Amino acid sequence: MRMVSLTVNGAAVSREVEDCMLLVEFLREELGLTGTHVGCDTTQCGCCVVHLDGVSAKSCTVLVLQAEGAEVTTIEGLARDGELHPLQRAFREHHGLQCGFCTPGQIMAGAELIETYPGRLDEHAVREEMEGNLCRCTGYHNIVKAILAAAEEMKPGMVSEQR
Amino acid sequence: MDVLKSLRAIGQPLRRKEDQRLITGRGRFTDDFSLAGQAWAVMLRSPHPHAAIRGIDGSAALAMPGVLGVFSGADALADGLGEIPHNPVPSTRFDVKLTGRGGTPVYIGEHLLLPVDRARYVGEPVAMVVAETRQLALTAAEAVMVDFEPLPWVAETAASAEPDAPRLWDALADNILVDATFGDVAGTDAAFGAAAHVVTMTARIGRVTGVPMEPRAAIGEFDAQTGRYTLYAGSGGAVRQKHELAKVLGVEPARVRVISHDVGGNFGTRNRAYVEFGLVMWASRRLGRPVKFRADRSESFLTDYQGRDLISEVSLALDAEGKFLALRASNLSNVGARCVSLSPLSKGSGLITGSYDIPVATLRSRATFSNTMPTQAYRSSGRPEVTFTIERLIDKAAHELGYDRLDLRRRNLIAPSQMPYTNAVGSQYDSGEYEKNMDRLLEIGDWAGIEARRREARSRGKLLGVGFANYVESSIGSPKERADVIVRQNTVEIVIGTQPAGQGHETSFAQVAADLLGVPFEQVNITLGDTDVVSAGGGTHSGRSMRHASTVIALAVSDLIDKAKVLAADAFHVAPQLVEFEEGVFGTPATNRSLDWFELAAQARAKDPAGLRVRRDNEMHTPVFPNGSCMCEIEIDPETGGLEIIRYSTVDDVGRCINPMIVHGQTHGGIAQGVGQALWESFVIDPDSGQPLAGSFTDYAMPRSDNLPSFNAEIAEVISPTNPFGIKAGGEGGTTPALAVIMSAVEDALAEYGPIDIDMPATPLKIWTAIQTAREAAEETAKSELVA
Amino acid sequence: MYPFIYHRPTNLAEAKRLFRTATDASFLSGGHTLLPALKQRLAAPSDLVDLWGMAELQGIALSGGRLTIGGGMVHAAVAASEIVRAHIPVLAGLAGSIGDRHVRHRGTIGGSVANNDPAADYPSAVLALDGTILTDRRRIAADDYFSGLYETAREPDEIVTAIEFPVPLSAGYAKFRNAASRYALAAVFVARTISGVRLAVTGAGASGVFRPAVFEAALNADFRPEALDDVTIDPDALLSDTAATAAYRANLVKVLARRAVARQGVVQIFK
8 A cells, every 4th residue: 555646626635545556446436536437447448538637548547656646637527617618518418428428438538639639620530539439329429519519619610521 | 188289398309407417427327336334246257158067165265355255056045045037028918929839938047146057158157256345356256166067068049949959958858948930821821832933031140249338237235124125236127126136035025125326328238137136135135234246348248138149031922023922031039048038039020021011921930048148138129130131131132033122112111001000920010101211211311322422432442332221110118107296396206117328318208297297397307216216117128218108297297287276276266177277387267366386286285295296107008110211321442341331311200209319319329239230249159169259349349439420310200199199219210220221231332243141240351251252253153154 | 456566666777676676577658558457367467667757768859860769658749749740750640540549648659569469550660660679778670679479579677768760761551450459450561761661560460560571572673552463471471360360361461561552651541
């Protein structure tokens, strides 16, 4: 057991942890932030995606000790001062979720994509960049719509027509 | 009551009430719960497809620190735990009545929580280990010694149906648990005898697994003081599982509470109870603390109830003008190691003639056991299989007999004037405008522009193929439903026994209730999933929920209006007959006084704490038949066999559509699951070892955002005469034609290579191999022609 | 996971010391190969020595016609690097095609090269570009480094510090992805280097990444896709599994080689 200290959703946290504790386990079990989900055991589903030092990362494949001193944002921390993030609003507006299990990972991935993607986003680019996030309910159609809508709201002119 | 009087919320794409918690990470999925003092259970699973259990030695595991118990099937039996009462034969009035040979009852194979005699599939749990932490339990499980004696096994569907195949159950002479024949045998034989043409085909629809994104989990807690069990577990129907598990545990249902809050996808995988649910409840009683179980994704792959797995041998008899005269089918369903549900075989059996007017048919329906994971209903249970079969058979007939495939369909489609139409195996289609669906679909999918697009694709070295399929499917489902309607301070609560896993019941049911009650949508809340609140209900499967819920809610509201009128009459000092209800307000012509629901409820509460509420049960057996048409375009790269879906269009008749946004979402997701089976998904079992090879996302290919297009889906509303709102169902029509339409497109793309026989999933490997084989055959033919 | 002791050294010397004094240590970098294996209990190292973020493993620099990428550079950084994009754009494109977006934020080139997964992308680039693997103690030419399925010339305690790529005259990469794992069923990296055409195949070889000599000979004589028309690859040297038979892989290798030659300067991904 050893101490780990990091910032989660803007708040400094310190806990004693087992060396083998994964970041997702730390978030869910130590901090009670159960919005980040575990959907697989081969790092292939994306349900666990969070923001780690400003970029998306699969929290099931990061040891919490590797996040020592890092800044982590989870789905619970995406809204600011009670205001939903544009992508959260877009998911609701465009019906980008059904059962909701993959949704936190989708939203965290999509938000980071919009934030950091250099250049214009079209449907093709969104579909390519979101391949790491599985969804079994929506067929992806409305997830793509939601991301494009939020991108256009957050960065006017970012979205280009395809074909 | 006229339910259609004021449709305000109904028909609108209202945004969902569920979303606020789900988009902010405040969903309540089973693994999100933890109970104080909980211990962890893991399952020790058979590595053999078939093996006798000679003994289980948990002593080494028990000696390890933090290990609380090792439990076997013998322990469970000694403690009086019983079988899970799956009741797999669909028992509604309109389900096809499957039987064993000679009309005997279906032998299903017992389902104890843990087997005592044998393990019958790779992954079957044979022991449970409970420890302080999950990691300790996993390590301890590795130390449990199980003395297995491997037995001969059989996994493949046709092989397991052979009389001399290794037998799974001593009670049967072989593995055949269902063998029943339906339809008019003599009439069919006569029609075939007189037919100008007969076309024959064998359809193989393989095994897939549902892959809900939430792996199953369960927490069992036994309260020694009250003698009650509480189970947290995502399910397809908390009420049903409460009753089933109560039977397993040997207690009155009132002693069991099942809580299914947010459920991360179902698709059929959760319709039946899992052994772990009973095991954690039992373990909690034995150990005096809560016990939690969570499946790994690899456990989910291995041991979620799986889907499909059907072989269908079909023949179609036609006259000289291309009119369908008769159909003969022999369907063989692989149910796995024991029979958990015969829904796929049964529902498929009722729809073998599809959207076409085929006057006479014979169907032999068989089910076989095999050393594989048990199967049950999976998205559109049984219907994609039979739709694939009839649609591909018609394609074959068109090809062999020189008909245009759309034309051949048109001349045989059931006409609206024939509705309600009883098909040759006894299913009564309620309503539908099949040709209109086709016409509309061909328009939105731009069938007319295909040849131009085909030429353009060829200029890029690609083979374009277009697929077409009609479908009709059935929604039957558990016939009973209950609604409690409770008027609270400024909201109305509806308690209902369906179990959504993404279908948006909290929203669509509120739309229905809001319009019936005349209150704003925002003020109606739906309560689901906790059997201490939800006293009865049929769960969610087979597209039953919207239809059953809306009907029972309408009946309940009607009763509530009557009750409220009595209260209002008292307040107005008039006779109840003089009270009128309009748009949520009770008034009387004599005065200008009025009272709304909440005012009346307050008055009611003053007299009786129960307040203004009503409970209503309803039972509906009549099935409905959603239907539609579907078209897709693909491009194949002949050099690699790679395939891209360019365009996918559908027209779906769902009856009255309560929330088109939600229905479109269901269509999209349904399409993805159907396309997934056609192109990528297969639960492969190694033919030499019996070992499943697709145990993770590394081997089981999934629909992802980058291998699907956006969909062009349109809703058609042909009102069903079977229920007050005219609802059919919208949850499964996306999947139903998908297998057929994709394979139809693949065949069309590869038409220049001649008849090609590719089994789903049509992977690049299979497509390329088929092209090579066809090319080599053509070269051989050319060579021999040269020589000649 | 089986329990282990985690270490986060700040420099290479400390990392090596920790590794040597442990019973059975593994190096950890991006973790997207090692951690999944540990989670499935396929390995049980006593200690993990984390190289993630170590200063000595960072950096991308061009010098004397050679591009040097620090072993700790994540795929996303290589993909976005102006230097890599300017001088070996196909290498940037290859890095941007590894796994998915989230994997690319953690996976490192050093980890990939140390592991030598038979379906990984980087080994084909390193081999085709005639790269040099720099470790804490020596320089190893690519031709001497990749020695088999998951096998390399690296000593157990040896740390890959950087990979050096001579800037080629041109390069191209064509990959056909496994629909499930998204790894390469086959992929071909073709480079025109100062010493001639080099072509490396990944995803397909039964012994890992390899250079088919007949392909290189044909292209050295005539650098056009048509030069490969009569060249074949022996299926016996290739992997065969449920996703792809050896014969199919042989076909893919040829098709992808032709396409990589036909379109130099780009990464082509097929599925």
